[in-house]
Amino acid sequence: MPMECSLNEVQTLSHKAARGAGLAWGVAQDTGWAVRWLEARHLPGAAALAPSLAALDGQDIEAFQPVIGPGQWQSRGGRLHGLLAGIALSDRCEAAFTLDNVVAPLLLLPFIATVAAARRVNIAMDVTTDSPVSLIVTSDTASTGAQELMGLGDVRAVTLSMVPPEPLTSACSLVDGSVTIDDDAWRVLDGFARRTYVPESDESRTRGAGSGENDAD
Amino acid sequence: MGQSAVDQDGIVALRPPHQVMRLARLGAFHQTRLSFLRAMMRQVATGDWTFECSQWDIDDAGVGVAVYAATGPDHTYSLICFAHDLDPDQRTDRVIAEAWDATFTLYDGVPDAAAIERLRGNTPRQEAGRYRHSDLILSRTNKSARLFDYVVDRLALGEQPDGARLDEAGYLMRTTAVYGNGKFGIADRDRYADRGGFGNPFRLEMLTVWLIRQFVADLTDHMARVKGGDRAVPLDRTLRRRLGVGNSTGLGLGPFIVNHPALFHRWIVARETALARVRALPAAEETRWQSFLDWLARAKADVADWNVADDLQAGKIGRLADDLETLSAEAPAMAAADHPWDSLYRWGEAHLSLEAQEMLVSLMIEPHGDLVDDLADEMGQNAADGPGIDGTRTAGDLKRSIETQHGWALTPDYDDPSACARFWYVSANKLEPRLGERHAEPGADLEQPLAVGRDLAALHQALSMADPETSVAAFLLSRPAHRQAARRVQIAARYPYAEIQDNLIGADLLPLDLLRCKLSFFGATQFDPKSDRWLRINMFRHAPYPDEIAAAAADDWAYPPVVPA
Numbered sequence: 143m144p145m146e147c148s149l150n151e152v153q154t155l156s157h158k159a160a161r162g163a164g165l166a167w168g169v170a171q172d173t174g175w176a177v178r179w180l181e182a183r184h185l186p187g188a189a190a191l192a193p194s195l196a197a198l199d200g201q202d203i204e205a206f207q208p209v210i211g212p213g214q215w216q217s218r219g220g221r222l223h224g225l226l227a228g229i230a231l232s233d234r235c236e237a238a239f240t241l242d243n244v245v246a247p248l249l250l251l252p253f254i255a256t257v258a259a260a261r262r263v264n265i266a267m268d269v270t271t272d273s274p275v276s277l278i279v280t281s282d283t284a285s286t287g288a289q290e291l292m293g294l295g296d297v298r299a300v301t302l303s304m305v306p307p308e309p310l311t312s313a314c315s316l317v318d319g320s321v322t323i324d325d326d327a328w329r330v331l332d333g334f335a336r337r338t339y340v341p342e343s344d345e346s347r348t349r350g351a352g353s354g355e356n357d358a359d
Numbered sequence: 360m361g362q363s364a365v366d367q368d369g370i371v372a373l374r375p376p377h378q379v380m381r382l383a384r385l386g387a388f389h390q391t392r393l394s395f396l397r398a399m400m401r402q403v404a405t406g407d408w409t410f411e412c413s414q415w416d417i418d419d420a421g422v423g424v425a426v427y428a429a430t431g432p433d434h435t436y437s438l439i440c441f442a443h444d445l446d447p448d449q450r451t452d453r454v455i456a457e458a459w460d461a462t463f464t465l466y467d468g469v470p471d472a473a474a475i476e477r478l479r480g481n482t483p484r485q486e487a488g489r490y491r492h493s494d495l496i497l498s499r500t501n502k503s504a505r506l507f508d509y510v511v512d513r514l515a516l517g518e519q520p521d522g523a524r525l526d527e528a529g530y531l532m533r534t535t536a537v538y539g540n541g542k543f544g545i546a547d548r549d550r551y552a553d554r555g556g557f558g559n560p561f562r563l564e565m566l567t568v569w570l571i572r573q574f575v576a577d578l579t580d581h582m583a584r585v586k587g588g589d590r591a592v593p594l595d596r597t598l599r600r601r602l603g604v605g606n607s608t609g610l611g612l613g614p615f616i617v618n619h620p621a622l623f624h625r626w627i628v629a630r631e632t633a634l635a636r637v638r639a640l641p642a643a644e645e646t647r648w649q650s651f652l653d654w655l656a657r658a659k660a661d662v663a664d665w666n667v668a669d670d671l672q673a674g675k676i677g678r679l680a681d682d683l684e685t686l687s688a689e690a691p692a693m694a695a696a697d698h699p700w701d702s703l704y705r706w707g708e709a710h711l712s713l714e715a716q717e718m719l720v721s722l723m724i725e726p727h728g729d730l731v732d733d734l735a736d737e738m739g740q741n742a743a744d745g746p747g748i749d750g751t752r753t754a755g756d757l758k759r760s761i762e763t764q765h766g767w768a769l770t771p772d773y774d775d776p777s778a779c780a781r782f783w784y785v786s787a788n789k790l791e792p793r794l795g796e797r798h799a800e801p802g803a804d805l806e807q808p809l810a811v812g813r814d815l816a817a818l819h820q821a822l823s824m825a826d827p828e829t830s831v832a833a834f835l836l837s838r839p840a841h842r843q844a845a846r847r848v849q850i851a852a853r854y855p856y857a858e859i860q861d862n863l864i865g866a867d868l869l870p871l872d873l874l875r876c877k878l879s880f881f882g883a884t885q886f887d888p889k890s891d892r893w894l895r896i897n898m899f900r901h902a903p904y905p906d907e908i909a910a911a912a913a914d915d916w917a918y919p920p921v922v923p924a
Contacts, residue, residue: 148492150541150548167808168835168842172746207836233750233832256745319492320544339787340795340802 145323152188152323153178155331160225162337163195164203172229172253179252181321183283183314186292187248188323192330194223194246199334206245215241221296228253231302237265241300248291254279254302263304270299278305283313364638364705365698371638373631377767380627382861386872387675387713389721390917392728393629394882396898398735399565401914402556407432410570410905412577413469419585420444421578424475427570429905434554436495436563437466438570439475441483442578450501452535452607454789459485460532461574465496465567467546485536486789490544496567497545500532500575503605507531510579510594515587519595525602526664529885529897532575533605537564549742559739560622561881568898572604573905596907601919603900606883609893610792613873614783617809620850620857622740626880627856629738633724633731638701648694650726655690657918658722659683661884669888675714682715728914748846750832757831757848758822761815764851767860768812769819780866783809794870794892808843810864818844884917 157174161167173191180187198206205219208227215227224246231237232253244250247269254265259281269275271294277287364371378384390397414426425440441462449458462482466474474493481488485499506528513520539561540548552558557566576599583591616623643651662680667673689706696702700723707719724731762769771778782795782803797803808814818841825834835842851857862868870892878886883896901919903911 146489146491147544148541148547151544166839166842168844168846169839171843171846175743175746210836229746230832230836232746233748233835234830235749235751253746259744319550336787338785338805339790340784340793340805341787343801345800 144325145328146320147323148320149178149182149317152181152321155328155335156188156191158335158338159191159195159331160334162334163198165198165225169226169229173225176225176228176249176252179255180248181323182317183288184317185248185251185284185288185314186324186327188331189327190246190248190292191225192327194225194249195334196330197221197245198223208241213239215239217243221245224249232256235260237261237302238304239302241302242298244297244300247294247297247300248288250300251279251284251288251291255281255284258307261304262307264307266303266305268301268303269294269297270301271297278310280307280310280313283310283316285310286312286314288314363698364701365641369639369641371635371701373628373635376855376858377860379631380856380858380860382859382869382872382876384713384717385859385876386869387717388630388876388879389718390879390882390884391630391633391721391724392732392914392917393633393724393735393738394880395559395561395735395738396565396569396882396902397914397917398556398559398732399562399569400902400908401732401735402562403429403431403566404903404908404911404914406909408908410573410908412573413437415577415581417442417578417581421582421585424479425574425577426470426475427573427905428469429566429570434467434557435469436566437468437470438567438574439464439466439470439478439482440571440574441479443483445501447504450504452501452533454486454536454609454611454791456535457487458483459499459535460502461571461578462499463497463567463571463574464490464494464545465498465563465570467493467495467551486543488543492544492546492550494545495539495551496563497536497538497543498534498567498571499536500534500571500604501607502532503528503530507579511582511586514580514583514594515591517587517590517592519592519598522598522601525598527666528605529601529900530603530605531579532571533607533895534568534571535607536611537568537606539564552739556736559736560626565881565898568604568606569902570905572602572899572902575604576602576904599904600901600916603884603897603902606878606896606898607893608874608878608896610794610870610874612877613794613870613892614792614807614809616873616877617811617859617863619740620847621743621854624854624857625738625740629734630720631856633727633734634704634720636730637723637727638698638704640700641698643694643699647726648699651722652687652690654722654725654918655683655687657921658718659687660921661918665885667887669890672886672888675712678712679714679718682711683718686711686715686719725917746846747850748831748835748842749849750830750835752831752849753827754822754825754829754831754834755827757834757845758819758827760848760852761819761822764848764855765812765815765858765860768815771812771816771862771865773813773816777866778862779810779813779864781864781868783807783864794868797864811844811847811858812862813864814841814844815848817841818848 153174156177157170160170160173177187206223208215208230222244228250237254237257258265265279267277275290278285408431410429413428417423422444427438429436445460464478464482510520580593693699693703707716773779782797784802786793875886883898885897887895901916
């Protein structure tokens, strides 16, 4: 049964899960933000994040980071993580190059949107896979082609280019209310999130928290 | 006393961050007109709000459901209350509690029977239940058992309780959590962010607690009637006003102001701007000056009733009381001074303890509602619309920003055991924020990113070893561990009051200061520390109730009227 939850919940869970999978706290914070951005637009951010964290788990995260060359981004280890590439392109405020062998390309979208906003453009995104996908990312949403990014698995290449900021003919709409998260994705993310909690010890129980013994008078 | 702070354009600058953003001062803040619960009450006292108890199904055991409807110009909010029969042995304020005296959900609109049934299955379970976006706020209360039973017994006999005993505790029930913004599935904040005033911070939470206060009063009367039948009388309205809603707050609240730097900056700036506006007044209007002296007298009386067991706080209160006496003696002569409010403030800064200085700030703002109340609507901050990192800046730039903005962070030697004695973490049990002793217990490897000073210093060190012309983007790509600190530096450049300028993991950290600062913005009073990391407070004490707000005087209740001896 899918999990119905608030955007805040899915953001918080994704944030913690990213940290639990070994990403730095600052990267984890941006992960939470990105998944919320996607889920708020009916795009399965949590379902994209879960297996992509599993791919990082126990691996050398450095290997998934972009190696930036002129017009082309590759990875150190052969697979470029959509989240890490997204963060890097947002930091650079650049979205005009090709990314090779991308894991979880959906996770790129929120970061591409920040570049679109900053540069006042739209960004065309062409995804090279067995069934090619093309979509447009604007400053605050994406064309409905974005929905086809799920279920693609790893993609051979993603080419980004800046185009004039015209309104989209059909765009992903905003969620009104709660979102529904795939149960498996929730379980995987929750498993990673739990790694960030410190288990009880007798010492922590009495020392750490707050209210003392006789707080019920 | 030094030079006037008023510049040639008649403007007083805000107090600088290095003065305001010290934890000892932040922990000495008192409530002000801009506090969230006061702003909420001003909003609903405008005359176009009605309040009614729309359902009362509480049995003779004090168990059942009640609904209170708050109807404004555009929306109705309903507080759905579940009253329980709690075994006293089970009563605890800890987050690990699983049962409470009463549990609540603030519902968006008018609930039908199906909604109430659905919530009946969840609200009493609190964190263990699941909620929907029609459910806005989730809360629970526990009785102050001694006082509750005493009041019910008196009323049942047809008599009123003794006022002094009411004042001792100050409340009949206390909340132990008030959840908003998407927790456990309840509505995300942005669902009501554009609902006029309720988009402002914690306004809905404050409405919830205020309605809970009405429920508690009604429940007390109900239990008295059950016990005493025709003999019973309702609690006298004057006495009823002296009861607020208590609250028991621990470290759960601690990380918030650290984790929301831009928002915290907005709160501080609103308060400091209010102070600066008052200080800039070239003269004091007679009525306002009189009003200030009247508030001061009331505050003194209130402080005389502020009793706590904690030695440290008791000492501060004693000093506060002395300082308010001194202030009372000095103030009248300043009325005719040039820029008298500024003179008064600067005198206070030179002569008073922090507690008294910050109380003076609150008191100076009190008579100037028309000058400052607009600021209460400027304390919100939209959620970030991206990572917020400008990676095109250089490493050298970032390093210089740390030196300019965060010099305080570079002074401690964080390798010294006392400078890193604590660590913040989240417990696996009930997911509570906690503060551990780094050298005495496990878990520091799972430390939360709240050691801001240390992390800024580490970033500074790493930047010192990097090529200053490297872009921040390239630096962070190779050193992602510094990402959070780098973001904070860039946030602080736009929001100078974002950072607490103290070591949050030092041996001398008083976590209470973090809690009290946030609670002062809520509008809490009667800060009553029970340890260095949890305290009891009171909210809405002396405030009108929903059933009398329409007729009540405007926002004039925050300090109790002086009772003749």
